[in-house]
Amino acid sequence: MTEVLSPLTVDDAIALLVEHDEAMPLAGGATLIAMRNASLVEPSHLVSLDRIAELRGIDRTADGTIRIGAMTRHCDTAACAELTGSLHVLRRAAGMIANRVVRNMGTMGGAVANADPAADYLPALACCDATLEIAGPEGRRSLSIHDYVDDWYETALGEGEIITAIMLPAPVEAPSAYRKIARVSGDYATASCAMALDPDGQGLRVAIGACGPGPLRDRAGEDALRGKLHDPAALAEFAGRLVALADPVDDVRGSAEYRLRLIPRLVASVLSELAPQKETA
Ligand SMILES: Cc1cc2nc3c(=O)[nH]c(=O)nc-3n(C[C@H](O)[C@H](O)[C@H](O)COP(=O)(O)OP(=O)(O)OC[C@H]3O[C@@H](n4cnc5c(N)ncnc54)[C@H](O)[C@@H]3O)c2cc1C
Structure with a gap:
């Protein structure tokens, strides 16, 4: 039986991932639950990121940078009025993912972590020169999207690390x-x-x-x-x-x-x- 754990902070989530060798982060579950049901993965624990406030929401910082919390659902990205001009490309990509059910479930952090080569966010994020915010047992770090994918389904995410947010440069008035x-x-x-x-x-x-x-x-x-x-x-x-x-x-x-x-x-x-x-x- 897989146990589901629901921490309230990023630090607690990481501590649980470190404590349980076979634990995996759970975001929207669109991909992970299907893989688990097909016995393609067999996590001992699922560390749900759903109750962690820091991972939610789309915000504009003082310098215009856009911060998309990792738990932001595809439907919210597709509807986000802040993603204008040079960032409109990301809104378009979100709106083309699968169907309404998947867009209501899936999150940007989960999709990026999954790193499916045929998925829609990675090219859009590469076009925007996005940066990933990552937290793990060694602390926090930022990583350019251009340095993220190492190989087929292999990424620079280390053991016990989670994506906390996706940072986008301030939008400029130019079509995308x-x-x-x-x-x-x-x-x-x-x-x-x-x-x-x-x-x-x-x-x-x-x-x-x-x-x-x-x-x-x-x-x-x-x-x-x-x-x-x-x-x-x-x-x-x-x-x-x-x-x-x-x-x-x-x-x-x-x-x-x-x-x-x-x-x-x-x-x-x-x-x-x-x-x-x-x-x-
Ligand atoms: C039927 C179907 C059709 C789809 N079609 C498309 C499509 O056309 N285009 C497209 O781009 N995608 C598609 N997807 C994928 C969809 O976008 C998923 O939502 C996405 O791949 C996973 O997001 P999730 O939030 O559900 O993550 P989950 O399923 O919860 O997790 C996926 C993986 O990421 C890990 N993970 C989750 N969150 C984090 C985090 N913050 N940090 C580190 N690791 C994390 C999990 O441990 C797991 O390994 C489809 C999925 C389904 C089921």
Whole structure:
């Protein structure tokens, strides 16, 4: 029998995870309970994060940074009016997760901890240059989202550590968007693309999902594309660099070859949404 423990503070949650070798944090349970019911994991204890006030809510700090508590449900992120401009991409990603039931259950901390390569938040967070706030037996630390995924389903989270919050730079007035190709509406992505334009409209940030263990970003390629967003050759070269960085697998959602073909199409289609080319007379 798995025992459920319900601490009231982050420190108590960590103490329980350290005390019980086979304990696991429990957030929304959308993934963990299904895995446990299928005997894919067999935790001795589930340390519920549900009663820890520090993990709740979306707040704007004095310098404009947005703090999303790890226990924030996908439905609340999808409805969050603070996620404007350059951060709208995250709102869009949240609204495309699965279906209403999963969006009401699942949390951002749980989804990020689970680090499914085909899930929607990681590319959106990579596009926003998010930082994870992490607490563990050795204390608290911050980690760039770009240093988070180590390998397929492997992350930089250590034993007894939990994600407490996701920090986003203050939003700027510039459009951003998220798009995923999926077999049916609500499925995990076969491939996805998160994109934000620079405020002057000359450059962009792009993260590709479901084409490798973690989201793909090519910052040197983004720099090279600056000022040439509507130059077909420059855009093709940029998409080609992303394809070269990708390391997709064949699975039920699509072949690796198909995923590689989707990358340039996704980049072009999201860019045309954010920066439509002006008609020339
Ligand atoms: C039917 C179905 C369809 C789905 N479709 C999609 C989809 O289209 N796109 C998508 O992105 N996702 C999808 N998901 C995943 C969904 O977003 C889950 O909510 C998410 O993966 C897990 O969030 P959770 O809060 O329920 O975490 P849980 O299920 O409670 O936990 C998941 C894992 O994370 C660990 N964990 C939880 N919280 C923390 C924390 N704060 N710190 C450290 N570790 C933690 C747990 O120990 C566990 O290992 C789907 C899930 C289901 C069940």
